[in-house]
Amino acid sequence: MSHDDTRIYHHEAIAGRTEITLSQTASRHLLRVLRLHPGDTVTVFDGYGGEYPAQLLSSERSRPATLALAEKQSIERESTLNLTLAQVMARGEKMDLIIQKAVELGVKRIIPLASQRCNVHLDPRRAEKRQRHWQGIIVSACEQCGRNVLPELEPIRSFDHWLQQDKGTASVLTLSPSAHCTLGEWVASKQHRHDIHLLIGPEGGLSNEEIRNSEAASNCQSIRIGRRILRTETAALATLAALQALLGDFS
Numbered sequence: 001m002s003h004d005d006t007r008i009y010h011h012e013a014i015a016g017r018t019e020i021t022l023s024q025t026a027s028r029h030l031l032r033v034l035r036l037h038p039g040d041t042v043t044v045f046d047g048y049g050g051e052y053p054a055q056l057l058s059s060e061r062s063r064p065a066t067l068a069l070a071e072k073q074s075i076e077r078e079s080t081l082n083l084t085l086a087q088v089m090a091r092g093e094k095m096d097l098i099i100q101k102a103v104e105l106g107v108k109r110i111i112p113l114a115s116q117r118c119n120v121h122l123d124p125r126r127a128e129k130r131q132r133h134w135q136g137i138i139v140s141a142c143e144q145c146g147r148n149v150l151p152e153l154e155p156i157r158s159f160d161h162w163l164q165q166d167k168g169t170a171s172v173l174t175l176s177p178s179a180h181c182t183l184g185e186w187v188a189s190k191q192h193r194h195d196i197h198l199l200i201g202p203e204g205g206l207s208n209e210e211i212r213n214s215e216a217a218s219n220c221q222s223i224r225i226g227r228r229i230l231r232t233e234t235a236a237l238a239t240l241a242a243l244q245a246l247l248g249d250f251s
Contacts, residue, residue, distance in 0.1 A: 004210075006034060006251065007051075007143040008067075009150075012045060014046045019057065027065040030056065033138055042067070047142070047150035049117045050074050058249040077146045079106030081248040083196040084170070086111045086162055087236055088202040089120040094211045094233045098200075099134050102151075103141035104241040108246065115159040117204035119136045119246040127156050159210055162199075163217055170195035172220040179222035186223050196243065202235045 008026050022030070030036045043066060045051040054067040065231070085107045089095055097111060101169050112134070114120070119146055122130060135153055171193045186192065199214065206214070214220050225238055244250035 001245050006030075006036075007146070008042055008054075009139045010046050012015070012046065013048060014044065014052060014069060016052060016069055018101040019066055019068050020044070020054075023063045024064060027063075029126050030065050031059055033104075034082065036065075044069060045142075045148040047139075049149050051074060051148050057093070058241045059195055066105050076148055078149055079108070079244065079248050081106065082170075083240065083243065084109040084111065084195075084197045085108045085236060085240065086115045086199045087121075087158070088159065088200065088232070089122075090203060090232050091120055094203075095120075096137055096228065098229050098236050099137050099153075100141045101237045102240060103138055103147065104145045105237065106244060107151055107240065108149075108153065109156045110134075111162060111177050112156045112157050113162055113199075114156060115202055116207040119204070120200045122156065131155065133166060146219045159206075160213075163213055164184055167197055168195065168196050169193060169223045170213075170219060172197045172199065172217065173239070174199045174206075174211070174214045174220060175201070175225065175230075176206070176234050177224055181221065181223050181241055183223050183225050184246070186221055191221075192247065194248055195249075198236070198239055198243070200232055200239070203232050227247065 002243045010020060011023060014020055037059050038056055042054050044054045050072045053070040054071055057066040057068055059065065083106060085102050087098055089112050090098060102110060105218050131153065136153055138153060173196060215222055225242065230238060
């Protein structure tokens, strides 16, 4: 029986023509959820690029599953754009949705931010727990959408810290309903670069001070999408999809 469309992430670097033992979580998914048996085939990736056809060797539920890997296949499904999403944290499932879909839309780096109007406040212990949760969402999204390189998840930082961070020659876009320039006009201006940082504010929007500071920053451009005000989760995903359609691999 073939399960070639089943993709499993392995948390350690792997090589072709070897055997690996999966984690308890991955083993439970293969054996108890998918009910695979010895001889069934899956695809394994380690997040560093490429993927490996693999065959299940053992299926004892009391022990981690063992896989035999074939030669590495140099298959990548990365976007032609180098997209970074700087997202002010949204509450609960909204942030989970943004991260999941951003991975599917080809983002290569995700930076969670805290701003003046951010209504998510995490102490260090809860922040660490949330980071692990988001990392799991990134892994699951890569398994689903076919990506073999894990997007980078940076630690939570303040809006001011992010704004002061060196972004090199990247284009920095700030979504604002009051911006005079539309995304389409910005693309037509030919001022864009291959590297794009997209800043999305919180559910209450960025403060006037934050907007002024972002507009004064180097390489930063305020843009708007359409005539309507979008929720934070809609704004992130709509803009990423539009960027891929106008400049990336959707075109």
